[in-house]
Amino acid sequence: MATSTGSISTSAGPLDVANLVNQLVSVESKSRLTPLASKADSFNALISAYGKLGTALTTYQNALAELTAAKFSAQKAAVSNTGRSSDGKSGNDAVSADINSDASTKAQAQIIKSAGFASGHLFKAGDSVAIKVGEASPHFITLKADATINGLRDTINAARAGVTASVVRDDAGDHLVLESNTAGTANLLKVRANNSLSAISFDAQQSRPGAMTQTQAARDATSAAPGSYAISVEQLAQSHKLSSAGIAPGSTFDLGVLAIKAGSGSTTLIKPASNTLAGVRDAINAAAAGVNASIVSDGKQEHLVLTAKESGANNALRISGTGDFAVFSSDPSGNASTASVTPEKRFSQGAVNLSVGARTISLKPASATAGAAPGLADVARAINEAKAGVSATVQREGQGDKAVERLVLSASGSDPVSLRGSGDYAVLAASAMGQLQKPQDARLSIDGVAITATSNTIKDAISGVTLNLNKTTSATDKLTLAISNDSSGVGAAVNSFVNAFNTLAKAMAEMTRQAPAKVRGQAGEQGLLAGESMVRALTGELRNAVLASMPGNALGSLTAIGVGFKKDGTLDLDSARLAKAGERNFEAVAQLFAGKEGLVARTRSLLDKVLGEQGLLAGKTRGLQGSLKIVSDQQAAARARLANLRDSYTNQFNRLNVTLSKMQASQNYLTQQLARLRRP
Template sequence: MAGSITSLGIGSGIDIESIVNQLVAVERRPIQLLETRQAELDIQISALGLIQESVSKFQTGISDLKLSSGFRSFSVTSSDDQILTAEAGEGAIPISSDIEVLTLAQKNKLASSAFASDESVVGNGQLNITVGTNSFSISIDDNNNTLEGIRNAINDNLDNTGVSASIITADDGSHLVLTSEESGTANELTVAVTGDSDGNDTDAAGLSILVFDRDTGGNGNGNGNGNGNNGGGPILNLQEIDIAQDATLRVDGFDVTRSSNEISDVIQGVTLSLKEIGTASLSVSEDRSVGKSAIEETVTAYNDLIISLNTQRESTLQGESLLLGIETRVRRAISNRFNVPGSNFQYLFDIGITFDRDGILSLDSDKFDQAIEDDFNGVVQLFTDPENGFAQAIDSILSSYVDTGGLIQARTDGLSESRSQIDDDIERIENRVALTEQRLRRQYAALDGLVGQLNATSNFLTQQLANLPTNTLINSRR
């Protein structure tokens, strides 16, 4: 009878399943508390991420003020953009120049005669390609002796010193085109052949159809049979579409030669882009308003940081000393005296940057404009001095918090480690609860079976008594 019981409570009639579940729920209560703590840690980690973003944004604004370029910008105008354009960068100064572009720099470009297709066989041997003073060689055999194969062999060669190969399919057929990757006479192309399979390394047949040598007439006959041109004259089996050419110009009467049409070392801080031959005037002007805009953005970023710190300190990160440390150190640095050589200003309030009664930073526009007018370089030095300047001081403080391995990451890592420890604790408790549940089920299964047996015995005795004759019961009562 009892052996047929397979579910708790069937034998006894008691809701043992509910009892076990309630006892297990009590055992699991610490897990719920730990999961709640994990959720709190997740929120704190996210809050620290928001603080990191705010500090980083403030630091970005400060970084722009570490360089003098953050306080001035230069614009360049050309009287004729079709002849030349220009951009100003670090180190530029206001200047006007007259520029005459005499020649434009060109890349050297050579083209072969027409072939029936890019699969046409050219010939076997060794190609020797020189770019300026640098050379590399390519073996051409039956595996790569087509126009396409030679193109790929040139482009894929690891020793390629600065030439690209392409195929142009025109009305008369396919042409192999070689182009120097850089412009200027220093990148002039030379192509020679040795070991041409037709026995002649210089003629316009076989692989030597690609020879282009302005000076020596190539390497002569590769096997000494006397064929080809050994007279020392040029061998120009390729057509020179574009010659290698330097850019030449005259800047304020001074002659300048460069290998590129992009020239950044003639006028201080200015990059010239030559477009066409002709004359144009160039004017570089200075704009000092960018410094004010940069400072206004930095002031806003600081105030956003303080708002973020206060918001988190009043909610998610209550009691977090890290937040107070950021605000205290930055505020102290802003209020500090800066002994900067070459500047008449020692405090930020000297140029109009002050705190109000609520700790909000603001910029007095009129006072700042006056400081710029009185001593522009002094204002710049107050921020940019690499030893004692404001920007460097603040940047160092902020870096200690947001850099890899900084204080915010260290705190975040600590919280993450605590969260991982809770995972371990939960796993340990889950295992313990599972064992407890197994034990309870065994115990209550045994109890259920015992109660079932007792109930069965009771029912049996009741039935037996009920079946006794009435006289027997009466006599038994006497």
């Protein structure tokens, strides 16, 4: 491509073509490009200013989202003791209480799930879905390209439609799951979809085959009823805890079977990978048998300690051991029983060894009948007369010729008990782990009503309150649990709103600022959005959302709780007035903010219209970007015209320079010729 001669200046003449052209083009450039550059700067500044406004509004919107009903339903619990505790000191530490700590009292978001889609299923480009959360405006989402279920999930999440989308997989295929980002019954989901997306439609009022179904219902937070409750604690819940007899270090367990049953659970057979006591412990812990196992050493021997994971009388441990594992046997009653024998059974030879903890006593029972061999009753008498902390009884089962008897041993202490016999007494083998802690329920009374619980954490005795039992009370204790509304929590919530609004109000005031000139004849200062009518209208709407009354509310509006505007457009809070309003009607204060027609709902609806993808702010920004594009195109066209003008000027001055150069040469020639004619 040949170079334009207009871009090349010549010095073959008296004229400085380049300088002349630059000066002329500079004048043209100022008249054509400078106004366009000024317009572009103005549009860019407005786009930036609207971006800052959007950020400020989003920050305010996020702050409002934190003002949930739970923020305005804070309660507190205080326990006092007007009596004298059993240790002679006034105390209230037998019971503590947590308000709304039970998961069942928390607000819960709605969750819906689609039917299963086959792997690789595609949703078609151009199909759309509308998601509506509560009373907010629906968000419309259109697929720009074919998408898998994972692509649909990502598109929904990117749209910020007030829900969180996820995908779960099971035998039925891939399921799309939508969860409302805001808990409570005021934020129910409604989904409308078309064409390939129609299967993810949902409407709780309509049942459609193949549509999404609800897997978790929305729930509002519940609060406890304020009041005073008299509480006494007669007994704390305990877990069953057992200890084996002493086992010599290095002992192995090669023969037999160990079975553990906790409460009403199923029986678990334990199969140690190692035959040591540590191997037995590890096998029990790995078996998920409802018990924790540990080893405790007394310096000479080791003891296997088993503790039920759940407390309560119904969660006692039953352990059956045979062979080498018989030492770990234990009945929930804590008794040890021998095998059954016939009532006529007599023991002519041998002896009985009774072990209680580390102590072993050798017994040779004598018959109560002269000349007769001792029977089972004589063995029981011998054990009782030994006064070893173990009582023995004979238990009879069956009738007539089917009757049998067994020896039952009951320890008065917590030491393990075992019975071993030699000779004829060998059939009387029995053992039981020591009971370090018996299983028992908690027993308490609330306002005279007796309550039994398997745990020391009581969640259902008082609605919305979790009681924690720490110790028993005495007859002289007079514990009172007082539940009251926490006005300090409400005050913090209202203060957070006032601060969030004032931050927004100050930002918008700066953006729309119009300050008069300090010097006559000069222009005053103003914010970038001072001339934007949309921003001024939005400021008014935000103020009206704060000032508006709430129909049916006993307090009427925020002015009744001490919230009002100052001259500069920011809010002020009269804390004393708020406290009095809370004392009069605690629930009404919460509804002013978190009710269906309260401040949060009103402002959220307004901000959705402003901040949404099709909102006023996005529309305004797109308009400014369109205007900026026009100016950018005009600048490009102007630069092209200036380039052509430069070429034209350069060509013209080049030709003139050549002409002047020729004229100068002719003048020089004539001058020389005339000079020759004058010579003599």
